[in-house]
């Protein structure tokens with residue numbers, strides 16, 4: 005089947021009349037997969053646009069990690085379906101990513117508007133799938149396509165992929181996950197952890213740097229595990245060092261670590277390498293040892309405390325982000341109180357909170373003592389209120405500090421530039437509004453600025469110096 009598609013692609017000279025929009029839902033890893041597919045489609049001559057109603061084909065790259073993500077994905081599919089002929093112009097819908105990997109048959113059965121599903125090991129098939137659908141563009145799809153067999157490893161990486169922004173580039177350094185947290189469906193969807201060979205990452209980073217992009221954001225389900233199966237040891241520190249030697253790269257940020265992977269050599273490299281952001285995103289998931297154990301997490305409150313001390317001792321200005329989950333089965337008021345007390349002690353600068361949802365195929369799905377929705381929501385609200393105070397307090401420390409800011413966009417009213425310093429990750433953290441003394445700044449420029457307002461937990465204001 006794949007061979008036949010390939011021949012069709014080679015023979016087709018009129019792909020540029022076919023308009024395709026790709027929608028990226030979920031996390032940064034999904035965005036990278038979307039950028040890869042978009043690049044491949046452009047290389048095959050298709051007209052990739054950003055306009056669902058005007059498109060012939062829409063690709064929805066979904067997340068299926070938890071209930072809210074699944075709902076978001078289904079809503080997005082239904083919204084796109086509203087634009088399908090005869091009501092609109094869209095002729096074919098392809099659903100790719102985690103939701104299709106998890107529920108391919110359900111999607112094809114329950115959402116008849118969908119013409120093809122593509123699993124996480126099949127991003128590289130996008131051109132062939134589109135080519136097949138194009139042969140039936142003006143008629144109903146005779147045979148729905150289901151390419152979801154197999155998972156794990158790197159499905160498809162395009163080193164010269166087109167980036168969604170010039171301000172920074174996500175760089176995938178691993179795929180899948182080695183851990184088996186009892187609530188998490190990621191290993192079921194993406195397979196076990198596979199590190200990407202270091203030379204491959206460096207090659208892609210050089211291509212990115214040659215285009216003028218100065219900030220790299222490293223992503224994997226657990227970046228701190230980098231190298232563990234490939235080189236039989238953790239090699240994130242070495243990777244950071246090598247990436248920092250690339251001309252043009254000014255800032256390297258590490259996302260999604262695991263507390264036990266925050267090793268002394270990693271801290272040392274981060275503290276002493278001026279190109280590595282003093283920033284860490286380490287999802288801890290909970291603060292009570294009883295719940296952490298039930299979640300099959302390898303860390304506990306004592307380890308979290310000691311690693312945070314190590315990080316802050318070596319890098320007092322380090323901005324640390326985390327994620328926690330409320331409403332895990334068996335979470336009593338006492339467990340919840342312990343988590344809150346620990347969060348007050350640990351003082352993460354930023355925190356994201358999820359509400360537990362039982363996911364089919366995970367051990368936590370069948371655990372007794374599931375928590376009712378009202379209690380989950382109340383605990384979520386309490387964490388949110390608590391963190392608001394902690395973040396505001398942490399943020400105040402940055403008043404009057406001078407920091408390098410990466411210019412990412414311009415505010416809607418055109419008055420400010422919008423940027424991020426080492427302490428703000430794209431998409432999840434607050435931004436810095438910059439009043440510039442310069443005539444004109446470009447997206448991706450790095451400028452020195454003094455923070456003049458950081459009075460709450462939200463965005464900051466700075467002035468260039």
Ligand code: SF4
Nearest residue numbers: 181183185188190225
């Ligand atoms: S570390 Fe745990 S929560 Fe994170 S992706 Fe792996 S299994 Fe899921």
